[in-house]
Amino acid sequence: MQHFDQKVPHNEVKQEIFNWIVQVLSVPTPHFNNIPPCPFAKPALDAGRVDIRVGGRGTIMDAVDYWPPEVDIVVVVPINRAVWDWDEIEDWCRDQNRILEKSDFILVPFVPNGNAPKANQPDVDCDWANQEWDWLVDEDYPMIFLQRRSELIDASNRLRLRGYYKNVPPKYLRWVDERNANGTRNEQGNAKGQEARNEKEGSQG
Numbered sequence: 001m002q003h004f005d006q007k008v009p010h011n012e013v014k015q016e017i018f019n020w021i022v023q024v025l026s027v028p029t030p031h032f033n034n035i036p037p038c039p040f041a042k043p044a045l046d047a048g049r050v051d052i053r054v055g056g057r058g059t060i061m062d063a064v065d066y067w068p069p070e071v072d073i074v075v076v077v078p079i080n081r082a083v084w085d086w087d088e089i090e091d092w093c094r095d096q097n098r099i100l101e102k103s104d105f106i107l108v109p110f111v112p113n114g115n116a117p118k119a120n121q122p123d124v125d126c127d128w129a130n131q132e133w134d135w136l137v138d139e140d141y142p143m144i145f146l147q148r149r150s151e152l153i154d155a156s157n158r159l160r161l162r163g164y165y166k167n168v169p170p171k172y173l174r175w176v177d178e179r180n181a182n183g184t185r186n187e188q189g190n191a192k193g194q195e196a197r198n199e200k201e202g203s204q205g
Contacts, residue, residue, distance in 0.1 A: 013077050014052045017143070021045050033166040040155055044072045052077065056084045057092065063146055064105055073147040086111055086142050093144060101182065106149040112140035153180045 022045070025038040044050050049072040053059050056078045063074045078084045093107040100106060156176060159165070165173050 010054045013054055013079065013141070017052055017075060017077070018045065021050070031167055033163045035159065035162060035164050039159070040072075049073070050075065054079055056080070060096075060107065060144060060146060064100065064103065067105075072151065073145055076144045076146065077141055078144070079141050089142055089144065101149065104149050105146060106152055106179075108145040108147075109142065110145070111142040156180055 021038075021041045026036045026042040028034045028036050031037075041050070049070065051063075051068060051071040051074045053063070053074060054077050056076070059076050060074075063076070068074070078086075078089070089111050090109050093109045097107055157180070165176065
């Protein structure tokens with residue numbers, strides 16, 4: 001098994017993630033009421049709306065500042081552990097999410113052997129999350145998913161209507177509800193702020 005660092009070809013990383021989306025995220029599982037863990041991933045992949053980048057914190061912030069309108073999600077893979085310690089990723093994402101809420105972005109980290117409840121979905125005790133996917137990759141590496149928070153909430157609400165959360169642990173459902181509620185409050189706040197600015201500009205015109 002090779003040592004996975006910055007010398008590994010980026011195309012290899014992208015292909016492994018493609019395989020993971022197709023062979024894991026798109027396969028129905030009893031944990032999510034016989035719905036795939038991420039049923040929207042493969043259609044987005046097939047449509048060319050998944051942007052996979054090898055990088056770190058700077059790569060993530062570049063995507064936030066210059067969001068590509070033609071994609072639904074940006075996946076950042078920090079394969080050089082010497083530059084970004086994996087143990088720091090989830091805390092960093094949690095802190096950034098507090099800031100990114102106002103910009104309608106959210107980071108979801110996927111860190112091998114990480115303490116997911118820090119920043120990721122608190123679902124690490126289920127059979128689906130604990131299964132082995134070593135056959136898909138040469139070496140484990142983290143991934144950070146960046147997407148529009150409002151789109152994630154909309155997808156979550158649609159999945160709820162299909163019974164997606166029927167079998168998940170209560171703590172996971174509470175986390176989903178809190179995330180969605182926070183996002184909705186931010187959207188309403190942004191809308192009111194824009195309305196106030198429009199009224200002010202109209203009164204000055």
